[in-house]
Amino acid sequence: MWAAVAALVLAAAPALARSDLDQRITQLREQNRLDPDATLAQLHELDGRMAAAPPLTRAAQLVEISAAQRLMQQKEAALDTAEQIIRYGSSLHNDAIIAQGLMAKAMTLRQMGKVPEAHQLALDAEKLAYATDDSALQVQATTNAGMFSSLQGNFLTAADKLQAAIRLAGQVKDDPALQVQALIYLTLLRVETGDRDKAYAVLAELQKQTAPLHSTVLAIDAKTMEYTVAQRFGDSRRALQALLDNLALERQLDARRLLVSTEVNLSNIYLQQHDYSEAARHASEALRLATVNRSAMGEAKSRMNLGHAYLGLGRRAEGKQYYEAGLAWLDKNQFKPDLQQALMEYGQALEEAGDMAGAVQAYHRERTLSDEMTETQRRKSLLELEQKYETESKQRQIELLRRENQMKGVEIEQRRLQQRIWWLLALIFALASAVIGLLYRKVYHTNAQLEVKNTELKALSTLDPLTSLYNRRHFLDYMRSLPATALPGGETTGALFLLDIDHFKQVNDSYGHTAGDAVLKMVAEKLRIALRETDMIVRWGGEEFLAFLPAIPRHGIDEVAHRILAGIASNSLLYQGQEIAVRVSIGFAPFPLAPDGVALPWERAVNLVDMALYLAKAHGRNRAYGLHGFGALQQGAMEAIEQDLESAWRSGLVELRVVQGDAECGV
Numbered sequence: 001m002w003a004a005v006a007a008l009v010l011a012a013a014p015a016l017a018r019s020d021l022d023q024r025i026t027q028l029r030e031q032n033r034l035d036p037d038a039t040l041a042q043l044h045e046l047d048g049r050m051a052a053a054p055p056l057t058r059a060a061q062l063v064e065i066s067a068a069q070r071l072m073q074q075k076e077a078a079l080d081t082a083e084q085i086i087r088y089g090s091s092l093h094n095d096a097i098i099a100q101g102l103m104a105k106a107m108t109l110r111q112m113g114k115v116p117e118a119h120q121l122a123l124d125a126e127k128l129a130y131a132t133d134d135s136a137l138q139v140q141a142t143t144n145a146g147m148f149s150s151l152q153g154n155f156l157t158a159a160d161k162l163q164a165a166i167r168l169a170g171q172v173k174d175d176p177a178l179q180v181q182a183l184i185y186l187t188l189l190r191v192e193t194g195d196r197d198k199a200y201a202v203l204a205e206l207q208k209q210t211a212p213l214h215s216t217v218l219a220i221d222a223k224t225m226e227y228t229v230a231q232r233f234g235d236s237r238r239a240l241q242a243l244l245d246n247l248a249l250e251r252q253l254d255a256r257r258l259l260v261s262t263e264v265n266l267s268n269i270y271l272q273q274h275d276y277s278e279a280a281r282h283a284s285e286a287l288r289l290a291t292v293n294r295s296a297m298g299e300a301k302s303r304m305n306l307g308h309a310y311l312g313l314g315r316r317a318e319g320k321q322y323y324e325a326g327l328a329w330l331d332k333n334q335f336k337p338d339l340q341q342a343l344m345e346y347g348q349a350l351e352e353a354g355d356m357a358g359a360v361q362a363y364h365r366e367r368t369l370s371d372e373m374t375e376t377q378r379r380k381s382l383l384e385l386e387q388k389y390e391t392e393s394k395q396r397q398i399e400l401l402r403r404e405n406q407m408k409g410v411e412i413e414q415r416r417l418q419q420r421i422w423w424l425l426a427l428i429f430a431l432a433s434a435v436i437g438l439l440y441r442k443v444y445h446t447n448a449q450l451e452v453k454n455t456e457l458k459a460l461s462t463l464d465p466l467t468s469l470y471n472r473r474h475f476l477d478y479m480r481s482l483p484a485t486a487l488p489g490g491e492t493t494g495a496l497f498l499l500d501i502d503h504f505k506q507v508n509d510s511y512g513h514t515a516g517d518a519v520l521k522m523v524a525e526k527l528r529i530a531l532r533e534t535d536m537i538v539r540w541g542g543e544e545f546l547a548f549l550p551a552i553p554r555h556g557i558d559e560v561a562h563r564i565l566a567g568i569a570s571n572s573l574l575y576q577g578q579e580i581a582v583r584v585s586i587g588f589a590p591f592p593l594a595p596d597g598v599a600l601p602w603e604r605a606v607n608l609v610d611m612a613l614y615l616a617k618a619h620g621r622n623r624a625y626g627l628h629g630f631g632a633l634q635q636g637a638m639e640a641i642e643q644d645l646e647s648a649w650r651s652g653l654v655e656l657r658v659v660q661g662d663a664e665c666g667v
Contacts, residue, residue, distance in 0.1 A: 021046065021053055025060045030217050032064055034255040036071035043068065059085055059097040066104040070111055071257070073296070078108045096137055099128040103144050110151070119148040136178060139169045143182045150189045162186040180209055180218055187225045191232045194512040194576065199229050220249050220258060227265065234510070240269050260289045260298040267305040276312035283309055300329040304342055311353040320358065323349070340369050344505060351618060357644070360614055367610075370542045371472070400442070464539035466517060467524035475538045475546065479602045493554050494591040497547040498609045499564065502583040502621040504543040515575045516543075519582055522573050530567040531560075546606075554590065561588050561624040561659040569622070569661055583661060586624035587613030595630040595638055604642065611645040612656065622661035629655040 024046065032039045043065050050058050062085045069078035082105035089097030102125035109118035122144045129141035146161030162182050169179035183206040190199035203225055210222040223246040230239035243266050250258045263286030270279035283306035290298030307323030310316075323346055330339040347362035462474040501507075501523060508516040523545065527537050531547055540546040552560065564586060572579040587609040592599040600608075612625040619625075630641075631652045641648040648654045 021049060022057055022060070025057070025064060029064055029067075030215070032068050032071065033217060034253055034258065036068040036257070040065065040068040040072070055088070055092055055094060055097060059088065059094075059100055062088070063100050063104055066108065070108055075108055075112055078111075079105065082108055095128040096132045096134050099125040099132070099137060099141055102128070103141060106144065106148065110148070115148070115151050119152050122148040135168060135172050136175050139165050139172060139178045139182065142168065143178075143185060146182075146189075147185045150185070150192060155189065155193050158189050159186070162189060176209065176213055177215070177218060180206065180213070180221065183209060184221055184225055187229065191228055192512065194232075194510075194515065196233050199233070203229050216249055216253055220246055220255070223249070231269075232509075236269060236272065240266075243269065256289050256293050257295065260286055260293060260295050260302075263289065264298065264301045264305060267302075267309065271305060271308050271312070274312065276309045280306060280309035280313065296329065296333075300326040302326075303329075304346075308345070308349045311349045311355075314353070316353060316355060319349075319353070320355075336369065336373055340366055340373065341505075343369065356618065356646070359618070360611075363614060367541070367544075374472070374541050467521055467539050469524050469527075469537050469539045469545070471539055472541060472546075475536065475540075475548070478536065482602075491554055492551055493557075495549040495552050495557050495560065495588060496591045496605060496609050497549070497561065497564065497586055497588040498540065498606070498613045499545050499547075499584045499586040500613055500617065501543040502585055502617070507580060511575055511578070511580065515573075515580065518575055519573055519580065522582060523568055523584065526568045526570075527564065530564050548591070557588065557590060557626060557628075558657060558659050561586055561626060565622065565624060565659065565661045583622040585613060585616035585621045586659075587611065587616060587626070588624060589627035593627065595633055595641075607642065608645065611642075615646055615649075615656075624659040626657045626659065627654060628657050631655070 025043075028039050028043055031042075043061055046061055050061060053061075062081055066078045066081040066085070069075075069081060082101050085101030085104060086098055087101075089095070089099075089101055102121045106118040106121040106125065109115075109121065122141070126138075126141040126145040129137045132138075142161050142165040146158045146165060149155075149161060150158035162185055165182040166179055166186065169176075169182055172178055183202060187199060187202045187206060190202055206225055207222050210218050223242045227239045227242035227246070230236070230242060243262055246262050247259070247266070249255075250262055263282045267279045267283040267286060270276070270282065283302050287299060287302035287306060289295075290302050303322045304326035307319045307321070307326065310319030310322060313319075327339065327342055327346065330342060343362050343366035347359045347366065350356075350359040350362055462470060464471045501519060504516065504519065507519055520539075520543065524537070524539070527545060527547065531537060531549070534550065536548040536550075538546040538548070547564075549560070565584065568582055568584050572581050574580075589605060589609050589612065591602070591605055593605045593608065594600065608627060612627060616623050616625045631654065633653065637648075637653055641654055645654065645656075649656045
């Protein structure tokens with residue numbers, strides 16, 4: 001043999017050491033999710049052995065360090081570690097290590113809310129992975145790219161990538177967990193798209209692949225997916241049993257961080273079942289575990305669930321205290337979509353507890369936040385469009401300068417050759433004219449594109465992109481431009497209608513946000529049919545719409561309200577083979593409103609209509625409450641009306657009329 005036995009013996013020791021080191025990192029990878037604090041310390045204990053370790057082993061240690069930091073919410077540290085992996089791989093010109101660093105960075109950016117940037121990194125990592133011969137890395141990179149495509153709403157691309165990852169993972173015999181991870185993300189994708197049959201089919205395959213692995217951590221993942229699917233498609237009994245199974249597995253492992261999530265989900269289910277005692281018990285345990293494990297998000301969710309349970313048990317003061325503490329944390333940490341959802345649920349909990357004033361306050365807080373988020377998104381869209389235009393404009397300027405330089409070069413050449421080749425002057429002149437004509441056409445085309453961009457900007461600033469109705473900003477500008485409002489009189493008046501889609505959250509939860517968008521488009525179309533071309537219809541925010549009718553017979557306002565209710569409820573929306581019944585609640589009033597002969601500013605009139613809308617929702621939905629007049633008002637009475645419209649109605653300070661939705665519409 002070409003190598004001596006002694007040389008083989010000397011080589012064997014380091015090889016075994018490297019194998020042991022890799023095996024230790026694999027063990028810590030599974031432990032990481034259960035106890036990242038302890039795992040991080042144990043990973044750093046390996047630092048002394050890393051100097052002699054192969055590059056891929058060193059990279060694997062850094063990947064797990066970044067994951068532990070991410071699980072402990074040390075986002076900046078996790079990002080720094082990911083950058084360290086990328087630099088390390090670049091110094092070695094090792095695509096596999098660079099790809100691992102890019103994936104670690106993408107996961108951290110996702111946690112920081114920078115999903116588009118993370119998505120691009122995941123795609124870059126996938127490209128690098130396929131430049132190597134590492135099949136396991138290719139599976140991992142394809143799975144990550146599919147997951148990020150799903151987060152970006154590219155569901156077809158996501159499905160293709162995840163299915164490709166599952167097929168490729170089947171060929172990697174030494175790491176069956178890779179296929180399980182891809183199946184988990186494919187299950188989540190089917191849940192997101194609302195495809196019940198495919199979701200249960202993927203879940204069954206996931207459970208089949210997980211069972212023979214005898215891994216408690218993977219068993220917990222499979223049970224979590226079972227809970228997610230069952231909860232999404234209304235199988236509350238199976239969802240509850242999956243959580244109870246997970247509770248037993250996590251207690252067996254003393255997986256306190258995972259227990260926080262499971263206890264929170266259990267309290268959620270019991271809240272849905274109105275079993276407030278059990279909900280309070282699990283929320284209290286979740287809060288204890290979250291506090292011990294320094295899980296700030298877990299604490300916030302636990303406090304809100306505990307507050308909800310206390311409200312259901314009649315412990316109103318305690319319930320509001322706990323709920324407000326959770327809301328305050330979401331607000332402080334800028335989790336605006338979570339805060340908006342929590343405020344909606346808070347309002348419903350207060351309403352069920354009989355605290356109508358608190359429910360109205362929560363309702364208005366959610367409305368204000370929704371308006372703020374809508375305005376932020378609008379500004380972001382405008383900024384992106386402006387930046388796109390500026391980039392294109394600069395590119396056009398560069399092209400024009402380049403052509404101008406070319407022209408100058410031609411002119412210099414003309415002068416140099418003019419004395420020697422006079423007979424070519426006419427030809428050169430014709431060539432120059434042709435170039436100038438080309439430039440003129442280019443400028444003309446550029447100006448036309450600029451006009452198109454200006455038109456797009458104008459439309460973006462006045463129209464809602466989803467429904468093509470006027471947006472809130474346009475309505476505000478229009479109302480500010482109106483002359484002083486004349487006092488009401490005669491048989492003709494203006495009118496304001498504010499409507500909100502009933503149970504819109506249930507549509508999003510049951511069928512997905514794509515179905516919710518379809519419902520919004522349907523309501524917009526029904527409003528166009530029910531109202532006139534001269535009437536202004538506005539996407540007011542979220543699931544709310546506003547209609548301003550500048551001229552209408554005073555006796556016909558109630559009829560318009562009934563026409564809107566009946567028109568929207570007349571047909572169900574057919575979505576993916578399922579019928580979705582759509583109903584609305586309405587608040588309305590003539591405009592201008594003039595108690596004691598003094599016209600109210602339009603902002604106060606809209607606020608009163610808003611309060612009438614809330615009464616319609618609080619008293620059964622699928623109906624309209626309209627202001628038709630005021631009683632004899634004493635000093636300060638108007639302020640009392642604007643504080644509590646229902647009490648003012650009961651005491652005779654204001655006249656309200658109720659328009660019921662049609663009985664055959666399901667009221």
